[in-house]
Amino acid sequence: MSTQANQAAQAPRAVVFAYHNVGVRCLQVLLARGVEVALVVTHRDNPNENIWFGSVADVAAEHGIPVVTPEDPADPVLAERVRAAAPDFIFSFYYRHMIPVALLDIAPQGAFNMHGSLLPKYRGRVPVNWAVLHGETETGATLHEMALKPDAGAIIDQTSVPILPDDTAGEVFEKVTVAAEQTLWRGLPGLIAGNAVRHPNELAAGSYFGGRKPEDGRIDWSQPAQAVYNLIRAVAPPYPGAFTDVAQRRFVVTRARLSRTRVPPGLPCGLQVVDNALLGICGDGNAIVIHELMLDGKPVTPEQFSQLNH
Incomplete structure (x- = not known):
């Protein structure tokens, strides 16, 4: 052989x-x-x-x-x-x-x-x-x-x-x-x-x-900004994405960064438009800068978000 x-x-x-x-x-x-x-x-x-x-x-x-x-x-x-x-x-x-x-x-x-x-x-x-x-x-x-x-x-x-x-x-x-x-x-x-x-x-x-369920992607804005950002990173595309419900609409945060500046005091937690930028205000007073927010599979601008929720 x-x-x-x-x-x-x-x-x-x-x-x-x-x-x-x-x-x-x-x-x-x-x-x-x-x-x-x-x-x-x-x-x-x-x-x-x-x-x-x-x-x-x-x-x-x-x-x-x-x-x-x-x-x-x-x-x-x-x-x-x-x-x-x-x-x-x-x-x-x-x-x-x-x-x-x-x-x-x-x-x-x-x-x-x-x-x-x-x-x-x-x-x-x-x-x-x-x-x-x-x-x-x-x-x-x-x-x-x-x-x-x-x-x-x-x-x-x-x-x-x-x-x-x-x-x-x-x-x-x-x-x-x-x-x-x-x-x-x-x-x-x-x-x-x-x-x-x-x-x-x-x-x-x-x-x-254990495994994660779709509901586990829900953002709790009362948490510190770092914890919220970690969730956004953990389920960002190609995974389903972190989401938040505003006025009975489900918005998905697909791209974001921690804000390097303190946000104006007194803003409530959640999605806010500040100086024509989309921010996620968190429980510790810090913010997430939202670079891409989706609604029904389409990107939403800060102006569109303001119009949808007023």
Whole structure:
């Protein structure tokens, strides 16, 4: 047998559960590292969701990899497909469902997940959005073993990225996607060789957060300006955006900045027009300068806002 054929025979096999941009990039890293991906499990795109990210299914199709989109990862039919693929590894890259432990156990060399935070901080759902909301100055991506609890297994490797003061969650997610790619690229050789070091995932030192609902984007103008600004950044497009209701109309703040000057005293909290500029007056007397305010999907000028509400 030639050296090339021998290497091909020894190529590790994997079943990959993946979605979103992190799924796209990490799938490509596996292929670049010579992993034979025998099956990709992903989601059907939801027509009610803003699909601003890449398609794992398209990447798999380009490489001739079979794709399945089960509604329930506990479906016995899926377990049979995974078992038939005879994977050495199972990987999960931004797949949105918990994968049953019985499924994970099919892979003799382990099951590993890429999470968009510096574990043990921000376990759970939408970790980038939560990190921005809480005013964090860094986050990152963590490759870890999968366990019964979400994001609870031993840490293989992680990469940090900065969160700048005006970064939106979308901008941070782009950095985290690159961090995920770097982390997997660095960690794969050790996993394949079977000598990857496991680091403890100290859950008691971290935090867990659930998913966010549309109502969570409602602005509470009585909060300090920094807290309001963090919310605006955390849900800015491509996410649905922070909103406020005025005169039975819903206005969405899509672009804003913290004001560098004190606002005139006595202005009530909420959206106000001051010197032909849209401001969000906050509970600590500071303001948010609104650079883009939307109503029914269309931008609203300060003059239009004044006319609508008088």
